[in-house]
Amino acid sequence: MIKVKNISKTFDDTPVLEGISTIFDKGKTNLIIGQSGSGKTVFLKCLLGLVKTDKGQIEFENKVFDSMSLKERSILRQEIGMVFQGSALFDSMTVEQNIMFPMQMLTNSEEDEVRDRANQVIKRVNLVNANEKFPDEISGGMKKRVAIARAIVMNPKYLFCDEPNSGLDPKTAILIDNLIQEITKEYDITTVINTHDMNSVMEIGEKIVFLKNGVKAWEGTKKDIFNTDNAAVSSFVYSSDLFKKVREMYLKN
Amino acid sequence: MLQSVFGKFTKWKILKQLILKDIDVLIIGSLGIVSFISFFVGGVVAIQTALNLENPLLPKNLIGFATRQSVILEFAPTFISIIMAGKVGSYITSSIGTMRVTEQIDALEVMGINTFNYLIFPKIIALSLYPLVICTSMFLGIFGGYIGCVYGGFSSSGEFIEGIQMDLIPFHVTYAFIKTAFFSFILATVPSFHGYFMTGGALEVGKASTISFVWTSVVIILLNYLITQLLLT
Numbered sequence: 001m002i003k004v005k006n007i008s009k010t011f012d013d014t015p016v017l018e019g020i021s022t023i024f025d026k027g028k029t030n031l032i033i034g035q036s037g038s039g040k041t042v043f044l045k046c047l048l049g050l051v052k053t054d055k056g057q058i059e060f061e062n063k064v065f066d067s068m069s070l071k072e073r074s075i076l077r078q079e080i081g082m083v084f085q086g087s088a089l090f091d092s093m094t095v096e097q098n099i100m101f102p103m104q105m106l107t108n109s110e111e112d113e114v115r116d117r118a119n120q121v122i123k124r125v126n127l128v129n130a131n132e133k134f135p136d137e138i139s140g141g142m143k144k145r146v147a148i149a150r151a152i153v154m155n156p157k158y159l160f161c162d163e164p165n166s167g168l169d170p171k172t173a174i175l176i177d178n179l180i181q182e183i184t185k186e187y188d189i190t191t192v193i194n195t196h197d198m199n200s201v202m203e204i205g206e207k208i209v210f211l212k213n214g215v216k217a218w219e220g221t222k223k224d225i226f227n228t229d230n231a232a233v234s235s236f237v238y239s240s241d242l243f244k245k246v247r248e249m250y251l252k253n
Numbered sequence: 254m255l256q257s258v259f260g261k262f263t264k265w266k267i268l269k270q271l272i273l274k275d276i277d278v279l280i281i282g283s284l285g286i287v288s289f290i291s292f293f294v295g296g297v298v299a300i301q302t303a304l305n306l307e308n309p310l311l312p313k314n315l316i317g318f319a320t321r322q323s324v325i326l327e328f329a330p331t332f333i334s335i336i337m338a339g340k341v342g343s344y345i346t347s348s349i350g351t352m353r354v355t356e357q358i359d360a361l362e363v364m365g366i367n368t369f370n371y372l373i374f375p376k377i378i379a380l381s382l383y384p385l386v387i388c389t390s391m392f393l394g395i396f397g398g399y400i401g402c403v404y405g406g407f408s409s410s411g412e413f414i415e416g417i418q419m420d421l422i423p424f425h426v427t428y429a430f431i432k433t434a435f436f437s438f439i440l441a442t443v444p445s446f447h448g449y450f451m452t453g454g455a456l457e458v459g460k461a462s463t464i465s466f467v468w469t470s471v472v473i474i475l476l477n478y479l480i481t482q483l484l485l486t
Contacts, residue, residue, distance in 0.1 A: 050362060073365070077363065077364060077365030082360065086355055086356055088356040088359065089357075090357055104264075104266075105264065105267060106364065106365065160363075
């Protein structure tokens, strides 16, 4: 579980995040949604410790991140898996080497053990015949799968995903969403996903935090989102005709 | 940055592979162009010197002497380093910069890896072999001078060899290698700094490489002046 308490962040006198508090539960897919420039990525980077907050605190299993010693932070980092927007795979390494990398760097496991574990997760994310390929030889969907495999290879407690299905066709996007949700349940991890894809919201949004101009404007579940009278979240989620009609039908029934 | 480069070391098994890879790319990969440039510039230095020795009273062995002095004191350590700032420096900036814009550095940081040590330390170690490149450059520069001078008919082989042995001050060679050691550190760190701290996209990677080349050259030239002032005056 991750508790966020009243965090704020300012860049060059421009407030990017203001007084955000929320809880991301274990075993759930928690979504952060909002328009481009609403502060989603900065919020995610604050959770990861890549950006230091000006105010407030973030707790991982009731331990305050800022008060952790370097050793505690190092241990925590090994419990975090991250799927970046552009996958962030290492170009000079093959798919298998990319997935083996965190274990090689952070554990003292034998080479065979590392390879076996890498192949387990490769199977888990349904990557076929890609072990020896380089990132630029595989499709966008496969890259996401490799990034997910790399993120879960260390059995993380927390999984963070920044726009995991951006640039993917709708079918592959849903497959990736479902894969993340399955992994969240299977490994019983706290998953936080940063997205502006409404399909993801409807598909896997067990908890949704809506950011507007750096402020938490709404939070709830995907069911709550149909009934909400919050104008900001409604205008964002139901901005397309398709979703407007879906909502109308839901409310009629 | 430097404090972090030498702190929290990457596992030796991984570091060793990174160092070997960087030696291959930065040192071995530069030998071809350095050899080519050194040989022909050495030849040109010898020919230019020969053409400027108009006074018949001046001995022909001065061509060999002038070639040796030019190559050992300035051409090999300083000008090859500026060429390397373009070749190696822009490679380092663009490779680290690309890792920055594609979030690969963020990915390493999230894993809890000391990115400064992982990315920059192997380059500093690999470039500690840079004096070998300069040694090759010195040899080929003088050899190029010999070929240019002897086969161009400016002096005999004996006269040129006599010239390169004449009044040799061993400290000049030491001075050249002291400069080289400093330059190798500059070649590894200045481009790494520009790559690591760049922001933006692909266009900015190109800009960072250019800025890195300019700054590496400026630092090398200034340091060259300072070291020369300190060691030779």
